[in-house]
Amino acid sequence: MAGCSVRSVAPVTSGAVDLQVWTHDPSYVTTFQGAAADAALMRGSAFAPTIAPVSANGADLVSRTITQAIAGREGPDLLGIIISEFPRVMKNQMAENLFADLSGLLDGIDDEVLRTDPYSRDGKLYALESDASISVFYYRQDEFDRLGIDAGMETWDDYLEAGARAFEKTGQAIGMVSNGDNTSIFNSYLQYLLQRGGSPFDDAGELTIDTDESAEVLEFIRKGVESRALLVLGDPYGAAAASAIKSGNLIATVMPCWYNLYGLQANAPDQAGLWRMRTIPRFSGGGHVASNLGGTGFAVGIDSPRKDAAIDLLRRTYLTKEGQLLRYQTGGYLPTLTALYDDPDFTEIRDEFLGGQRVFDVYREAAKDVPAFYQSETMQQLSTAMGAPLLAVYGGRMTAAEAIKATTTAYKQQTRQAV
Known part of the structure; x- marks a missing residue:
């Protein structure tokens, strides 16, 4: 070339x-x-x-x-x-x-x-x-109030418990993951992995998914799907997610800043003023209050x-x-x-869809804690290799350790590395 x-x-x-x-x-x-x-x-x-x-x-x-x-x-x-x-x-x-x-x-x-x-x-x-592309936690303030969910809870452990109770009571979920194409499935994992402090690759392009951070994220997803606190959707950006938002079945989700306009407002304009945003609850093992996608x-x-x-x-x-x-x-x-x-030209901005919230009060805190994200030329192979193991985790057919091992083996086969 x-x-x-x-x-x-x-x-x-x-x-x-x-x-x-x-x-x-x-x-x-x-x-x-x-x-x-x-x-x-x-x-x-x-x-x-x-x-x-x-x-x-x-x-x-x-x-x-x-x-x-x-x-x-x-x-x-x-x-x-x-x-x-x-x-x-x-x-x-x-x-x-x-x-x-x-x-x-x-x-x-x-x-x-x-x-x-x-x-x-x-x-x-x-x-x-x-x-x-800072990811934050969007939630329906009215539904949280009705269900008695404290929007200020600090950890995912607390939120998963609250989400499990909400699903048992009303069938509503406080988050979502994908079971659609490999890219969407992988991105569900990636967003939480970055928040937890992991990355699929290091700055040299070497695979780094066999870590405590990765295992904790996989266990979090398994637990959330099993309790129905996390809704499983084919396309988090398409018709299935739009229907879940409009119907009120999905009352919270971690998504990037652009999801406000292209996901929430585009699909549920009648819910203007009901949604709010905050930084993401922390994992018990540590990590960040923000992510990217x-x-x-x-x-x-x-x-x-x-x-x-x-x-x-x-x-x-x-x-x-x-x-x-x-x-x-x-x-x-x-x-x-x-x-x-x-800067005041940004910090004074209010979002009427989010109830007039000063969004940069949240973005400021998140921007100071955005995780690192490194890519590799073999990112596509990793996404493909991880699709099936992630679905097996959803269904309880694989543990986190088994999914990481299966993904690593498939990735090395696709990239012609020694297994």
């Missing part, structure tokens, strides 16, 4: 420029269009960009980017990579040959920028995260003649207060600059 280059095209160094923005989500297009048209945000720039969007499925966009590079044709100037797709370009130095190294943009502020690890390879950063990083095409203009727009939109405020106002994307969680 390194030989398939279009670097002979003269680079654009100033002036009007059309930037090809490839993304699966039109909100990102709106965000970049708003940034490019904002005179204050673009003040001092050598470029006057306009946005030429290309929309498609996230996986297809990555495939097309790779295909264009192999053919020696121009790809995107800015590519939105869904976080679960990034492992595809971690193989065979693809990220290095496809995308510009953005590490220099973080000079002096690298400790202030959230979620760089999932888009890094060999010490280089290839995409900037669009949303902190999902996200989209934006990368810049390394061979694009408009690379400098793309980097300039990305920096202004993603690494300035003004750009991050625009992102939140456009698509609800949480800041990835930690200092902004104490």
Whole structure:
């Protein structure tokens, strides 16, 4: 792939420029269009960009980017990579040959920028995260009051007991996990694993699921499913979850910040004012009060003649207060600059769907305790290997230790490692 280059095209160094923005989500297009048209945000720039969007499925966009590079044709100037797709370009130095190294943009502020690890390879950063994607605990305040559930309980042990009583009394659940496709099943585990302080891989890409943290999470899921405190759904983001929310069968769940808009509000607008959010109850063994799930990083095409203009727009939109405020106002994307969680322009924001709650009172605490998350080029193989063992844990057919062993064996077989 390194030989398939279009670097002979003269680079654009100033002036009007059309930037090809490839993304699966039109909100990102709106965000970049708003940034490019904002005179204050673009003040001092050598470029006057306009946005030429290309929309498609996230996986297809990555495939097309790779295909264009192999053919020696121009790809995107800015590519939105869904976080679960990034492992595809971690193989065979693809990220290095496809995308510009953005590490220099973080000079002096690298400790202030959230979620760089999932888009890094060999010490280089290839995409900037669009949303902190902080997971919190959403709950129906009215149903908790009716059932006598204390929303301030500190641990998952307490919540599972309360959830078991709620299901026995009314058939309602205080959380959910997936039994659908392997990715959804794995993500149910991943969100809790990160909160507990684990990670599927370490910073060197080595598998790290055979840990006390992983075992505790698996036991937590087994216990929650067995007591029906946790509802088992095929698709946590689709019709099954929408039905459970609308019917009142699901009255609480751990989900990322974006689930408020795309899960709760989209599916149950009549429940406005009834929902609240808080940090996640802790596991008895420790961990964090927050987690992560999902996200989209934006990368810049390394061979694009408009690379400098793309980097300039990305920096202004993603690494300035003004750009991050625009992102939140456009698509609800949480800041990835930690200092902004104490900024009055954010801290005074109230969410009427959540009963007028000052959401950054919760996000501030969560942002200070966001777990690390490392990816590997073999993430897909791990997701596939873990699907069946996780379902066996749900059904009580495997213990946590047995599931970890089965997953490790299957993973090594798929990645051709010694078993």
